[in-house]
Amino acid sequence: MKADWIAVDWGTTHLRAFAMGPEGLRAEAASDAGMASLSRDGFEPALIRLIASWLGPGVTPVLACGMVGSRQGWFEAPYRSVPCTPLEQGALVRVPVRDPRITLQIAPGLKQSAPADVMRGEETQIAGALTLHPGFDGVICLPGTHSKWARISAGEVVGFQTFLTGEMFALLADHSVLRHGLADGWDEPAFDAGLAEGRNRPERLLAQLFRLRAEGLIATLPGAAARSRLSGLLIGAELAAARAWWLGLPVLLIGSDRLTALYARALSAEAADTRALSATDCTIAGLALAAGALSKAAE
Template sequence: MTRPDWIAVDWGTSHLRAYAMGPEGILAEVTSDDGMGSLAREAYEPALLRLVEGWLEDGRRTPVIACGMVGSRQGWMEAPYRAVPCAPMDPAALVAVPTRDGRLDVRLVPGLKQAKPADVMRGEETQIAGALTLWPQFDGVLCLPGTHSKWVRVSAGEVVGFQTFMTGELFALLSESSVLRHAMTGGGWDPAAFAEAVSDALSRPERIAARLFTIRAESLIAGLGGDAARARLSGLLIGIELAASRPYWLGQEVALIGADPLTSAYAEALAMQGVPARHLAGSAAVVAGLAAAAGKVPA
């Protein structure tokens, strides 16, 4: 393989993904399970080298631009948050990391912070920068579903404000660790149960705790199947998120950034409210955002 001009790295809590980048875009991609959650500080450089050693060249420092939890307080080195309102990406704010291997020139992307209400993001700012690189005229709201979903107001190329919802984490806790886990059999999906739950949660969000327990009760006495139970839990949680984030999406242009099937579920829930949403794959957004940080124009 031709040696890359630079290396893009998406380094999260549970994964590490690196892209060899050339003038035309991605030359190669490699992944590992060496996420921030499993690494001591001195283990970051060896973990990166295990993936990209074959892309490096003696006598040349290869630029490496990394985003995500690698720049957290528990990561390789802290990349301090930048305060909104601001552009999602500022190449001048990248944080250089000292390395033992002279072939590496590593720089970390800072996250974003908001004072009131208090909120932070780390990694999503790169996806936002990527979306604005690919959609330079976008002015509206970006939704990034995930473990901690983000709703982000964007105007004139800047992040104006944002709000985080723990929807994905709540789904994992309730489906795996609560009494509802007994109803989560199988791995299918019931679209009708999802749609009904979204509507139910949006119309009466204050009843969420009671509506959640009906999943358990109906699985015991009314034959509620595992597919319907899983879809209902997802619909109830996404529904209360939409109820709380209504000031973001109501009357706005909305775009979803992330991977299927989660973004499809959000798109369906929004469509039920008469809100169409365009979609951008999370991986494409990350690479475009890291290219912006590196001062490159993505292919």
């Protein structure tokens, strides 16, 4: 099996590659060779190891997005400034490679000057979502380590805002005093209670967090309930602060099934309309758009 072209999603902690043909996805592969684990010289070997079996006798175009294009990545693809289309023909940055079997282009991220904000990788998912939902006007939410909310109008990202929600969860669960009281497992009522508390009193987050610890000590809050409530508290605080983004607008959610389901449920009472898309589908669709533009340019 050879690829006509290869889509690559290359983040801080992961590397995922997709072998593409005219009919769509042919194969996929992944490794933990994320940006953070590689020196500058390590990117090309890590990529070739993953995709070598897909390379034919000719030259295979590789299109990548994510932190691979950051200053600490393989090759810096300077941010484009919003308002702008999420991904534009000709905007991808051509990266010199040693292996003659591939060419490589990296999608640039987006930046916003006031309030300052940046994204890398999500712009490609947004572009993909807009090919899957042409003419979409509303807000796109990409929950995750750094959750993004982007206002979309007339095919452009008008503005966006990032929340440290997922990273905060990991910091608290892995490194804080709360870790002593958390356990795996899912407790839906505890999540809902946390969500309500976080949404209603987001300004009390620093106190709500310590209360989780105190309830574990003196009220024997079970570890799974504490973990689920922590998740609810943080997502609730994000939704409260992002209210101006989603209120009364249709919301497209892009992410893992699990996270988009949580956000959809939390938003369903108040957002005009929510729909969820898979992050992988959107990444591939976004890079396919750029690849299509490439092949048109080659015609």
